[in-house]
Amino acid sequence: MxxxxxxxxxxxxxxxxxxxxxxxxxxVAAGAAASGVSKAVSASSQCASRMVAGAESDDHRQGRxxxxxxxxxxxxxxxxxxxxxxxxxxxxxxx
Amino acid sequence: MKRSMQFLVAAGVAVAGIAVxxxxxxxxxxxxxxxxxxxxxxxxxxxxxxxxxxxRKEQAVPEYGYPNVKCSPRTHKVWWWGDPFADTIPMGDMPxxxxxxxxxxxxxxxxxxxxxxxLQYFNMFPDKHCEGCHDGENVPFPKNNIPRELGMHQDxxxxxxxxxxxxxxxxxxxxxxxxxxxxxxDHRGRLISFNQPQKLCGKCHGQIYADWRRGIHGKRIGxxxxxxxxxxxxxxxxxxxxxxxxxxxxxxKPEAPPELPRGMNNADHELKY
Amino acid sequence: MSQQCSGHCHCGKGAEEAExxxxxxxxxxxxxxxxxxxxxxxxxxxxxxxxxxxxxxxxTHYQLMTDSxxxxxIARLEARYSEEYGKHVTVSDAPPLKGVLFGYAxxxxxxxxxxxxxxxxxxxxxxxRYDPEVQWIKVLKMEKGGDSFSEDKREKGYPEHSAIGDxxxxxxxxxxxxxxxxxxxxxxxxxxxxxxxxxSFYFPVQCQQCEKPPCVKTCPVRATFxxxxxxxxxxxxxxxxxxxxxxxxxxxxxxxxxxxxxLPPEEMNPKTHYFGNRPRMRGxxxxxxxxxxxxxxxxxxxxxxxxxxxxxxxxxLLDPQSEIRQVLATKRVFRFKEEFNTYxxxxxxxx
Numbered sequence: 001m002x003x004x005x006x007x008x009x010x011x012x013x014x015x016x017x018x019x020x021x022x023x024x025x026x027x028v029a030a031g032a033a034a035s036g037v038s039k040a041v042s043a044s045s046q047c048a049s050r051m052v053a054g055a056e057s058d059d060h061r062q063g064r065x066x067x068x069x070x071x072x073x074x075x076x077x078x079x080x081x082x083x084x085x086x087x088x089x090x091x092x093x094x095x
Numbered sequence: 096m097k098r099s100m101q102f103l104v105a106a107g108v109a110v111a112g113i114a115v116x117x118x119x120x121x122x123x124x125x126x127x128x129x130x131x132x133x134x135x136x137x138x139x140x141x142x143x144x145x146x147x148x149x150x151r152k153e154q155a156v157p158e159y160g161y162p163n164v165k166c167s168p169r170t171h172k173v174w175w176w177g178d179p180f181a182d183t184i185p186m187g188d189m190p191x192x193x194x195x196x197x198x199x200x201x202x203x204x205x206x207x208x209x210x211x212x213x214l215q216y217f218n219m220f221p222d223k224h225c226e227g228c229h230d231g232e233n234v235p236f237p238k239n240n241i242p243r244e245l246g247m248h249q250d251x252x253x254x255x256x257x258x259x260x261x262x263x264x265x266x267x268x269x270x271x272x273x274x275x276x277x278x279x280x281d282h283r284g285r286l287i288s289f290n291q292p293q294k295l296c297g298k299c300h301g302q303i304y305a306d307w308r309r310g311i312h313g314k315r316i317g318x319x320x321x322x323x324x325x326x327x328x329x330x331x332x333x334x335x336x337x338x339x340x341x342x343x344x345x346x347x348k349p350e351a352p353p354e355l356p357r358g359m360n361n362a363d364h365e366l367k368y
Numbered sequence: 369m370s371q372q373c374s375g376h377c378h379c380g381k382g383a384e385e386a387e388x389x390x391x392x393x394x395x396x397x398x399x400x401x402x403x404x405x406x407x408x409x410x411x412x413x414x415x416x417x418x419x420x421x422x423x424x425x426x427x428t429h430y431q432l433m434t435d436s437x438x439x440x441x442i443a444r445l446e447a448r449y450s451e452e453y454g455k456h457v458t459v460s461d462a463p464p465l466k467g468v469l470f471g472y473a474x475x476x477x478x479x480x481x482x483x484x485x486x487x488x489x490x491x492x493x494x495x496x497r498y499d500p501e502v503q504w505i506k507v508l509k510m511e512k513g514g515d516s517f518s519e520d521k522r523e524k525g526y527p528e529h530s531a532i533g534d535x536x537x538x539x540x541x542x543x544x545x546x547x548x549x550x551x552x553x554x555x556x557x558x559x560x561x562x563x564x565x566x567x568s569f570y571f572p573v574q575c576q577q578c579e580k581p582p583c584v585k586t587c588p589v590r591a592t593f594x595x596x597x598x599x600x601x602x603x604x605x606x607x608x609x610x611x612x613x614x615x616x617x618x619x620x621x622x623x624x625x626x627x628x629x630x631l632p633p634e635e636m637n638p639k640t641h642y643f644g645n646r647p648r649m650r651g652x653x654x655x656x657x658x659x660x661x662x663x664x665x666x667x668x669x670x671x672x673x674x675x676x677x678x679x680x681x682x683x684x685l686l687d688p689q690s691e692i693r694q695v696l697a698t699k700r701v702f703r704f705k706e707e708f709n710t711y712x713x714x715x716x717x718x719x
Contacts, residue, residue, distance in 0.1 A: 073718075085579075306719075314677070317667065318667060347563065348561065354501040365556065
């Protein structure tokens with residue numbers, strides 16, 4: 001199922017892990033955010049990149065995400081992209 | 096579409112017998128609901144307990160027979176506004192953040208619930224409020240800002256001896272005007288109304304003030320439209336400035352948890368083993 | 369009114385059985401078939417009422433109705449509700465506003481888990497109050513600090529004993545603290561003396577009004593659909609109660625009326641909308657509609673107005689000045705289950 005929708009899924013997802021490796025604070029648990037994000041960042045950067053390497057395949061990632069939820073703070077690019085997609089889709093539907 | 100529906104319905108007759116039996120059993124076996132008689136709560140809390148109170152009035156919106164507010168019988172918290180602008184006045188002028196800000200924020204139709212009428216002490220001076228006594232004669236003005244122990248009014252300032260704001264750097268008269276007790280005062284000595292404490296708080300808490308002005312910090316009810324009529328919650332309607340260091344928002348009693356699934360006596364299954 | 373034909377439904381399965389059923393229109397339609405229904409009709413009280421009921425059974429999808437049909441339908445509903453609840457009930461069918469796309473944002477850093485929004489929603493939207501209790505918002509409590517990479521926990525993380533035995537499951541993070549926030553560990557029935565509790569944060573979940581809603585895709589009769597405002601609504605009269613949408617929804621946002629809703633007349637909100645908060649019947653789905661009876665008139669949703677800490681923000685995603693766009697522009701935002709690519713228009717944010 002994950003394969004089937006890959007095309008559609010790509011835009012927001014493909015870049016996600018690469019980005020989170022680069023932007024150390026990319027993957028931030030919501031709880032950590034509430035208790036102070038900066039604290040989490042330094043300790044997590046190394047581990048996060050290791051995790052990323054281990055979760056290359058899309059299917060694997062899909063499964064992992066389905067099993068337990070991560071809340072991922074969106075970067076401003078992602079936010080912009082998401083907003084554009086929502087608005088584009090909205091005008092498709094309306095028009 | 097309708098045709099196919101009818102067909103489905105007709106097909107449904109085939110299983111009608113089984114369905115009827117199951118349904119009949121269901122309705123008989125189900126426990127008779129104990130109808131809760133909800134008493135009408137008239138003294139309500141908006142956000143901050145002991146500060147933002149509102150009284151329920153029936154028929155505030157005659158068109159729908161709404162009261163001005165509906166409140167929780169469990170916590171007395173307002174959970175529904177029939178009239179979002181009950182007891183409000185215009186917020187008054189809100190200067191632009193900076194000269195380039197032409198929009199001046201979304202304050203065109205901003206209203207607030209005024210605080211000043213509540214500056215009462217045993218209803219002694221309904222018009223003059225605090226200045227009834229603190230006029231410089233009956234009670235002399237303090238000579239300076241040096242902290243000293245409060246001799247009186249520990250009943251109205253419940254944390255007077257233990258001010259938890261500014262980590263010891265500020266004291267009562269840094270915010271309250273010494274000579275005009277019905278007003279607040281900023282660091283430049285300008286008087287500020289109790290209805291607009293944001294003008295004072297924003298002097299130190301600039302980032303939060305900026306967020307508040309943009310509408311992304313704090314509470315507003317009324318219209319969702321930009322430029323629509325909104326009632327704004329001002330700083331002190333949520334935060335207690337005297338104890339804000341302990342709690343940004345004082346803990347409150349939660350509403351009742353949802354009904355447990357049928358046949359379940361407790362929620363232990365949720366707890367971690 | 370819905371009770372009016374119990375007692376004289378002779379429909380093939382024996383009078384006792386039929387009598388014990390709460391014979392609403394819907395049940396009749398589903399389980400007894402057209403012929404049986406016609407039999408019941410013949411014995412109903414007033415001819416007008418019975419004609420109205422008949423018409424309501426056989427009304428088409430609201431979007432396919434002509435204007436006069438819509439008018440008649442609204443009038444029928446208003447008359448029935450007004451009679452049933454003993455007050456003047458209005459059923460609006462105000463169309464979606466032009467140039468508006470609704471979005472919602474919730475600050476989980478501010479949320480204190482007091483559940484006021486849950487009850488505000490119930491007050492506004494005429495849900496069944498008890499047996500069954502229907503609430504469109506659920507507030508999950510979770511432990512703070514779902515950060516599995518912290519210094520002190522890095523060396524740990526091997527499966528250990530627990531009350532349910534040894535389990536060697538390790539899914540990211542470690543066995544003490546899974547990576548990220550696991551909803552598996554969320555608690556819904558918490559009831560402490562005071563909220564917020566130390567070390568907890570709260571996560572209210574309601575319909576996320578997906579831009580690409582899976583529930584709409586799955587509905588076999590198109591009873592649920594996306595409105596031009598971006599809000600997913602349900603034509604309750606067209607819903608067949610198959611609950612496919614409930615299965616499709618990754619957020620668990622849809623509720624099913626398993627029993628006849630119990631809505632005390634004095635608590636009933638008489639200002640309703642056809643797709644919004646008009647009283648539902650047994651056997652239909654319902655869910656959050658961003659209070660469309662309010663928001664179409666420019667007013668904030670009830671849950672937002674109730675939130676005592678101002679954690680909820682609502683507005684027009686097409687208006688760059690709106691609160692919701694300001695949140696998206698300046699705050700750290702995340703979405704719930706974004707990997708499903710449903711493009712929810714309900715955002716969570718932290719300062």
